Structure formats: structure tokens, C-alpha cells
Amino acid sequence: MNIHEYQANELLQKFGVATPLGKVASTPDEAEAIAREIGDVAGPTSGGQLLQRKGAVVDKNAGGRTWATQPLDASGCPPGAKRVNLVVKAQIHAGGRGKGTFANGFKGGVHVVKSAKEAREVASKMLGQTLVTHQTGPAGRVVNKVLVAESAQIAREIYFAVLLDRATAAPLIVASTEGGVDIETVAAKSPEKIIRERIDPLAGLQPFQTRKLAKQLDIEPAQSKAAAKLFDGLYRTFVACDSSMVEVNPLVVTKNGDVLALDAKLNFDDNALYRHREIAAMRDIAEEDPREVEASKHGLNYIGLDGNIACLVNGAGLAMATMDIIKFYGGAPANFLDVGGDATEEQVTEAFKILIGDKNVNAILVNIFGGIMRCDVIAQGVINAAKTVHLSVPLVVRLEGTNVDAGKKLIAESGLAVITADDLGDAAQKAVKAASSKTQNPIPKQ
Ligand code: GDP
Numbered sequence: 241m242n243i244h245e246y247q248a249n250e251l252l253q254k255f256g257v258a259t260p261l262g263k264v265a266s267t268p269d270e271a272e273a274i275a276r277e278i279g280d281v282a283g284p285t286s287g288g289q290l291l292q293r294k295g296a297v298v299d300k301n302a303g304g305r306t307w308a309t310q311p312l313d314a315s316g317c318p319p320g321a322k323r324v325n326l327v328v329k330a331q332i333h334a335g336g337r338g339k340g341t342f343a344n345g346f347k348g349g350v351h352v353v354k355s356a357k358e359a360r361e362v363a364s365k366m367l368g369q370t371l372v373t374h375q376t377g378p379a380g381r382v383v384n385k386v387l388v389a390e391s392a393q394i395a396r397e398i399y400f401a402v403l404l405d406r407a408t409a410a411p412l413i414v415a416s417t418e419g420g421v422d423i424e425t426v427a428a429k430s431p432e433k434i435i436r437e438r439i440d441p442l443a444g445l446q447p448f449q450t451r452k453l454a455k456q457l458d459i460e461p462a463q464s465k466a467a468a469k470l471f472d473g474l475y476r477t478f479v480a481c482d483s484s485m486v487e488v489n490p491l492v493v494t495k496n497g498d499v500l501a502l503d504a505k506l507n508f509d510d511n512a513l514y515r516h517r518e519i520a521a522m523r524d525i526a527e528e529d530p531r532e533v534e535a536s537k538h539g540l541n542y543i544g545l546d547g548n549i550a551c552l553v554n555g556a557g558l559a560m561a562t563m564d565i566i567k568f569y570g571g572a573p574a575n576f577l578d579v580g581g582d583a584t585e586e587q588v589t590e591a592f593k594i595l596i597g598d599k600n601v602n603a604i605l606v607n608i609f610g611g612i613m614r615c616d617v618i619a620q621g622v623i624n625a626a627k628t629v630h631l632s633v634p635l636v637v638r639l640e641g642t643n644v645d646a647g648k649k650l651i652a653e654s655g656l657a658v659i660t661a662d663d664l665g666d667a668a669q670k671a672v673k674a675a676s677s678k679t680q681n682p683i684p685k686q
């Protein structure tokens with residue numbers, strides 16, 4: 241599971257990680273209000289309000305007068321007000337926002353603004369709009385929230401991530417002095433600039449390792465303590481939250497010498513979410529594939545893909561082999577679906593409904609090798625689903641194994657227009673043929 245940047249910031253702060261001061265907004269009004277609250281910025285419409293940030297020095301010369309009695313400068317700021325630039329950032333579960341473009345033509349999902357009015361304008365151009373970045377694919381993602389935060393005066397941008405290294409089965413810190421840019425490009429063009437530090441999962445991140453990392457990342461001695469606290473906080477977040485990755489790009493050193501996590505992306509292991517209620521509550525299903533959201537409600541192992549042949553298979557290995565053989569015969573799978581060995585008739589029904597409901601699907605291939613799973617259970621699930629949702633695409637079924645005769649009998653007597661197949665190769669070829677001819681020869685309404 242992924243979470244938004246603003247949620248990641250809230251979580252990281254609990255582990256002592258310094259992040260920019262900011263709040264999330266769902267409307268341009270909220271964005272403007274937050275901008276006024278956190279910055280000493282003032283639009284021309286703000287006359288009459290005292291605009292100093294809490295804790296900032298109040299202009300003694302004002303002598304109890306409000307700012308409004310003073311002339312405002314061109315940007316609507318009272319003279320003497322300490323200016324804080326702000327940043328408005330589109331909240332989507334994808335990176336590359338800074339270089340992204342909105343479908344309405346507005347450029348960039350990250351904007352530094354100088355006034356609350358400008359924060360409002362930028363927010364109104366982002367909210368409800370689709371942002372396309374190199375990570376979203378051409379369809380892009382709709383922006384429902386923006387983060388309004390104090391803008392950092394960036395001196396240096398660093399890359400820092402904690403992830404699980406499968407080769408050593410241990411946490412690994414990956415870092416680079418070349419932050420703020422696509423890390424894959426750095427890895428490809430200048431691999432020597434990628435720093436790797438393996439962490440012993442039992443000992444945890446050791447002080448000598450944080451010092452070593454700070455040195456390799458050219459952190460000044462004056463900032464090494466702050467950097468160590470940040471690295472430590474990021475590592476502790478990774479472990480305590482059962483995270484699969486904590487990625488900060490960029491981690492910045494500011495002109496004032498602060499060290500901040502400026503853009504944090506957190507992924508979590510879904511299988512551990514049961515023990516992190518507060519993280520599970522951060523889930524934003526608007527960001528997920530609707531087919532996968534539906535599948536997860538029914539405990540199905542489903543991954544949506546871009547092809548047009550839907551697959552219903554039992555066992556992950558057979559599901560992979562089915563996808564491969566579809567590709568081999570020139571087709572493209574619409575999904576990976578492993579109904580498992582102990583799926584109930586209800587689960588099979590729900591799984592089949594998801595396949596039928598997918599607009600891209602031109603044919604369905606049911607491929608079952610009944611070991612623990614019984615063929616008659618699958619057959620009944622398929623029949624149930626086809627009864628509730630009109631089956632508008634060809635259905636290829638290959639059943640083998642436990643209770644195969646009972647399963648075949650159920651399907652034969654169901655009245656469903658089924659294309660039967662004898663083995664995996666036969667089934668895949670029939671599915672590919674059916675999917676490509678579907679448009680010319682649609683199945684008549686039952
Ligand atoms: P991403 O494009 O989705 O990775 O979003 P980031 O939050 O990483 O922002 C992209 C780039 O915008 C960063 O690498 C910075 O150069 C810049 N940026 C982000 N936040 C700020 C900020 O608070 N102040 C300034 N001056 N630049 C920022």
C-alpha cells in the first residue's frame with residue numbers, strides 16, 4: 241500500500257524526521273487559508289488582518305495599529321513582514337510531479353508561490369485536474385488534494401532510501417549526492433554515485449553507519465547531527481511501520497543549514513497492515529486500480545494488466561504460466577488472478593464478476609487444475625456470476641483434476657456458451673482467437 245506525501249510527513253514526524261511545515265487542502269479556499277496561516281504572505285484581499293506568523297517579531301513601530309492601516313506593497317504584503325515562500329504540491333501516488341503536466345495544459349505539480357492569493361490560484365489549477373507524469377502513464381491521476389507547505393531554501397538535494405534487499409534479505413540504505421533527479425538515470429549513467437549501506441536487521445542502523453553515510457554524502461560537520469537524526473528516524477520508520485520502502489527524493493540541506501525530508505514516499509507491506517491500523521486508515525482507494533480494490537475486498541490475489549484476455553486460474557505458478565502462454569500465442573493478458581486452493585464459490589463468483597466488468601476484456605480464459613481446489617466449485621462460481629452479470633464476451637474453459645467430470649457436467653447443463661479446451665496450449669490458442677474475433681463476431685445475448 242502507498243500513502244500520500246502529506247500523510248508520509250505526518251508519520252515521519254512521529255519518528256523525529258524533520259519535514260517542511262505544511263497542511264493539506266481539498267479546495268482553493270482551504271489552500272489560501274493554510275497559506276495565510278503558515279506564511280507571512282498576504283494577498284491584496286487580506287487588508288485588515290494581522291499577518292505575522294506566530295512567534296515572529298511584531299513590528300513595534302506599528303504601535304498597536306493593524307497592518308491594514310499601513311500601505312501594502314505590490315504583492316499585498318505589509319512592509320516589514322517576514323516573507324516565507326510557500327510551495328503547493330499536487331498529492332498523487334506517483335513521483336515526477338515537478339516535471340509533470342496537467343491535462344488542462346498547466347505545467348508542473350510542484351509550484352513555489354509568493355502569496356496566499358497565488359497559492360489559491362495554483363491550487364485551483366491543480367484540484368480536480370489530471371496530472372500526467374512519467375510514473376502515472378498517459379492516463380494520469382486526478383488530483384484531489386494539494387499540500388501547502390513552507391518552501392525550503394534548497395542548498396543541496398540528496399537521494400536517500402531504505403528498502404529491503406532481497407539478495408541479502410536485509411534492509412539496505414541507498415543514497416546519492418545526486419538527489420532531486422530520477423535516481424534510475426543516476427544509476428544507469430554514473431553508478432559510482434550510488435552509495436549502498438547494508439543494515440544488520442538485528443543490530444539496526446549503527447552510529448558508525450550514519451556517520452559514514454553523512455561523510456559519503458558530503459554533509460558538513462555542522463549538519464552531521466541533524467543528518468544522523470534524520471537517517472535514524474527514516475530507518476526506524478521503515479522497521480516500525482513494516483515498510484517495504486521509505487524513499488526521500490530530495491532530502492535537502494537548506495541555506496539555513498537545516499536538513500529536511502522534502503519529498504517522502506512510503507510503501508507498506510500489505511500483509512502487515514493488520515497490525516498498523518493507523519496506517520491502513522491512510523489508504524486512498526481513489527489512487528488504486530478499481531479492479532484491484534474490488535478484488536482485495538474479497539481476498540483475491542488480483543493484479544490488473546493492460547491486455548484484453550481475462551484469466552481466472554488457481555495457483556500463482558499456473559497463473560504465470562497461463563499469462564506466458566497467452567503471450568506466446570500472440571495475445572495479452574488483462575490480469576493476473578490466482579483464486580488459490582481454498583477459494584469459496586462466492587469468491588469465484590466475485591472474481592468472475594470483476595473479469596466481466598472490465599471494459600478492456602474481449603475474452604475470458606478459465607484455467608483450473610484441481611488439486612485442492614475442486615473443479616465443480618469453480619464451475620458453479622462461473623455459472624453464478626454469468627447469471628448475475630450478462631456474459632458479453634467469449635468464455636474459454638479448461639478444467640482438469642479433482643471433480644473434473646462434475647465441473648464439466650455443471651457447465652454443459654448451465655446453458656452457457658462455453659468454448660471448452662483440453663489442455664493449456666489449446667485453451668490459450670482458443671482464447672487468443674476468440675479475443676481477436678470478438679468484435680467481428682459478438683456472442684448473442686442469452
Ligand atoms: P516529485 O517531482 O514528485 O518528485 O516532487 P518533489 O517534491 O520531489 O519536487 C520536485 C522538485 O521540486 C524538487 O526536486 C525540488 O527541486 C523542487 N521543490 C520541491 N519542494 C520545494 C520547496 O519547498 N522549495 C523549492 N524551492 N523547491 C522545491
Ligand code: MN
Pocket residue numbers: 335336420489490503
Ligand atoms: Mn521527488
